[in-house]
Amino acid sequence: MERFIIESPHPIEKCDQAIQDLHAAGYLHQFEWGCKDNEHTGWAIVEAESLEHAKQIVPWYLRAQARIVRLVKFEVADSEHQISK
Template sequence: MPTYLVEIPHSEKVSECKKVITVFLNSGSHLISHAHWGCKDGVHKLWFIYDFENKESVLRAIPPLMRPDAQIIELVKFRVEDVHLYAEE
């Protein structure tokens, strides 16, 4: 199953940080328990890395209010042999 990195930004207001948490909790999404937050260091984004079947299933797991700003990135690991193949292109 593919692994995805999801990034969701929000404003610098403390109330906005709390709002994001509340939206996730109220949506019933379990992803909030996997979230990493940058707020303490002044980077007002949350990230989580999780396995999903596809990008559509990632979107369904994100509360609708957060979907427009979400960035979804499929993560892959390359073997040394793979890197050599790309270097030849």
């Protein structure tokens, strides 16, 4: 499994729907929200088999705006050559 960060912006009128849909899918507890600060975005760090699997976590009507990034950890001993791959 790989780890991904999901950034999923949404319009203010979709706040309730996004929360309800993520709850129904079982992912609500993984998301944190900026909505109370007028930043209508949800963030989550998830484990998934692939980028496509991580993308499926986001409700279909928000996927086009979502940003999903694979996360990796590096050790001090990692060279620049290894990091750039």
